[in-house]
Amino acid sequence: MSKWYEKAVFYHMYPLGMTGAPKYNTQEEVTHRFDELEEWLPHLQDIGCTAIYIGPLFESTSHGYDTRDYRMVDRRLGDNEDFKQFVKKAHALGIRIVVDGVFNHTGREFFAFRDIQKNRENSPYCCWYKGINFGWNTHYNDGFGYEAWRNCYELVNLNLYERAVKDYLFDVIRFWIHEFDIDGIRLDCADCLDFDFMKEMRWMTAQEKEDFWLMGEVIHGDYARWANDDVLHSVTNYELHKGLYSGHNDHNYFEIAHTIRREFDENGGIYRGRKLYSFVDNHDVDRIMSKLNNKSHIFSVYTLLYTLPGIPSIYYGSEFGVEGRKEGPNDDPMRPRLLVKECLENNQHPELTEYIRMLGRLKKENEVLVDGRYRELLLTTRQYAYARILDDQAVIVAANNDEAPAYMEVPVPVAAETVTDYLSGEEKPVENGKIRTEVQPGRAAIYIVGNKEAAK
CATH class of the missing domain: 2.60.40.1180 (Golgi alpha-mannosidase II)
Known part of the structure; x- marks a missing residue:
C-alpha cells in the first residue's frame, strides 16, 4: 500500500512572502500572521491538496535561510504556539505538514557563530563550521574567514562531519516532531549535504515517526544518489520542471517525452519505482504563467504535472494564474503577499482554478496515477x-x-x-x-x- 506522501498533492507555501512579512527581521515583538495562512486551508482541501510544504519557518535574519534559532518560529510570522495550532487545523482537514530544514548553513546571528566572533580560537564551536581560519578575513571583517554557501557570506556552512553538530540538528528535528507533529522535512540544499548525515537522519526520523518523509532540494546530478532506501525518500525533479515549460514554448514534446522515458519508462527508466517531487514553479524560479509563451498551454502543463510519474506540487497562487519573474538577484516578484479571500473574489483565471480542482479529483480517484x-x-x-x-x-x-x-x-x-x-x-x-x-x-x-x- 502506498504511503501518504506517494499519494499526495502538495501545496507549497513561502510564508514570509505570502503574508507580506518585513524583508528584514529587526523587530523585538512577535507579529501573529498564521491566521492569514490558516484561511488558506479550506481552499487547499477544496482543490484536492493533501499536504503542505511550508518554509522557511526557523527564526532568521532576512529571507528565512539565514537561521538564527532552530527551535523558534520566525517572529515575523508568529510564535511556536501559532504554528502548533496551524498544524492541528491542517491535520483536522487531512492535510499533512512538511517544513523546510535548513541544515547546510546558519546565519551569522546563530549562537555558535556569535561565540566564535566573541571567543575566537577559544570558542568550543570552532569545529561546528567549515573552513574557520583565523589567518583570513571576509568583507564582514570578523578577523577570521570561513566557508560560505556559494560565497554568500551571510550563510556560514556547517560542518556536518562533526558529531556535536549532527547531534544538535537531530535534537532539533526531534523537537519539531514532538512539539509540532510535523510529517516531514524538505532539506534545503540537499545536494550540498553529507550523505552519512542524511542516512543517519533517515534512520532517526523513522524511529520517531514511521511514515516521516524526507525530500531533498537537488538541482543537478543523478537523483538516485539521494532518492533511495538509505538516504531520502524523494528529491525535486528539476529536469522535468525544465521540460514542462520549454517543451511547450518550443513546441517540442520530444524534450518532455525524452526526460520521462529516461527517468520512468517501464523498460529501463533509471528512476522507475521512485516518486520524485514534481513542480512547474516554486519560490526560486519564475512563475509558470510568466514563463509560457502561449498562456493557454497552462492547461496541458498542469495535466502533465498531475498525470506523469511524480508527486505534484502547486506553488501558492499559481492555481489563480499569479505571475512573477525574478528581477536580477531579487526573488520578491515570485513571492508576493496574497490573501486567499481576495484571490477567490478577484480570480482572473477561474477556469484554471477549476481545472486544477478537477486534476486533484482525478489523482485521488485513480490509484494508477500513483503506482x-x-x-x-x-x-x-x-x-x-x-x-x-x-x-x-x-x-x-x-x-x-x-x-x-x-x-x-x-x-x-x-x-x-x-x-x-x-x-x-x-x-x-x-x-x-x-x-x-x-x-x-x-x-x-x-x-x-x-x-x-x-x-x-
Missing part, C-alpha cells in the same frame, strides 16, 4: 500521448501544444472495448486497439480505462 507504470503511446513535436497502467486499469493522456486542434489515434494499452472521457463522462469506442480523439490547442484529453467508479 501505475508509464508507457509512451504517441509522440510528435506537438502531440504527445502516454498511459499510466496498473493491472487492467489505465489512465490515458493525449496532449496538444499546437495552435490548432489535433486529431489523434492513440493506442489503448490494456484490453478494453470502450474508454471513458474523464472531462465529459462520455464513452468512446476502442477500434482496432485505438481511440480516435480531437484535442483542442493547449489542452489535453484524459481517458479512464477499467475504473468505472472514477470515470463517473
Whole structure:
C-alpha cells in the first residue's frame, strides 16, 4: 500500500512572502500572521491538496535561510504556539505538514557563530563550521574567514562531519516532531549535504515517526544518489520542471517525452519505482504563467504535472494564474503577499482554478496515477500521448501544444472495448486497439480505462 506522501498533492507555501512579512527581521515583538495562512486551508482541501510544504519557518535574519534559532518560529510570522495550532487545523482537514530544514548553513546571528566572533580560537564551536581560519578575513571583517554557501557570506556552512553538530540538528528535528507533529522535512540544499548525515537522519526520523518523509532540494546530478532506501525518500525533479515549460514554448514534446522515458519508462527508466517531487514553479524560479509563451498551454502543463510519474506540487497562487519573474538577484516578484479571500473574489483565471480542482479529483480517484507504470503511446513535436497502467486499469493522456486542434489515434494499452472521457463522462469506442480523439490547442484529453467508479 502506498504511503501518504506517494499519494499526495502538495501545496507549497513561502510564508514570509505570502503574508507580506518585513524583508528584514529587526523587530523585538512577535507579529501573529498564521491566521492569514490558516484561511488558506479550506481552499487547499477544496482543490484536492493533501499536504503542505511550508518554509522557511526557523527564526532568521532576512529571507528565512539565514537561521538564527532552530527551535523558534520566525517572529515575523508568529510564535511556536501559532504554528502548533496551524498544524492541528491542517491535520483536522487531512492535510499533512512538511517544513523546510535548513541544515547546510546558519546565519551569522546563530549562537555558535556569535561565540566564535566573541571567543575566537577559544570558542568550543570552532569545529561546528567549515573552513574557520583565523589567518583570513571576509568583507564582514570578523578577523577570521570561513566557508560560505556559494560565497554568500551571510550563510556560514556547517560542518556536518562533526558529531556535536549532527547531534544538535537531530535534537532539533526531534523537537519539531514532538512539539509540532510535523510529517516531514524538505532539506534545503540537499545536494550540498553529507550523505552519512542524511542516512543517519533517515534512520532517526523513522524511529520517531514511521511514515516521516524526507525530500531533498537537488538541482543537478543523478537523483538516485539521494532518492533511495538509505538516504531520502524523494528529491525535486528539476529536469522535468525544465521540460514542462520549454517543451511547450518550443513546441517540442520530444524534450518532455525524452526526460520521462529516461527517468520512468517501464523498460529501463533509471528512476522507475521512485516518486520524485514534481513542480512547474516554486519560490526560486519564475512563475509558470510568466514563463509560457502561449498562456493557454497552462492547461496541458498542469495535466502533465498531475498525470506523469511524480508527486505534484502547486506553488501558492499559481492555481489563480499569479505571475512573477525574478528581477536580477531579487526573488520578491515570485513571492508576493496574497490573501486567499481576495484571490477567490478577484480570480482572473477561474477556469484554471477549476481545472486544477478537477486534476486533484482525478489523482485521488485513480490509484494508477500513483503506482501505475508509464508507457509512451504517441509522440510528435506537438502531440504527445502516454498511459499510466496498473493491472487492467489505465489512465490515458493525449496532449496538444499546437495552435490548432489535433486529431489523434492513440493506442489503448490494456484490453478494453470502450474508454471513458474523464472531462465529459462520455464513452468512446476502442477500434482496432485505438481511440480516435480531437484535442483542442493547449489542452489535453484524459481517458479512464477499467475504473468505472472514477470515470463517473
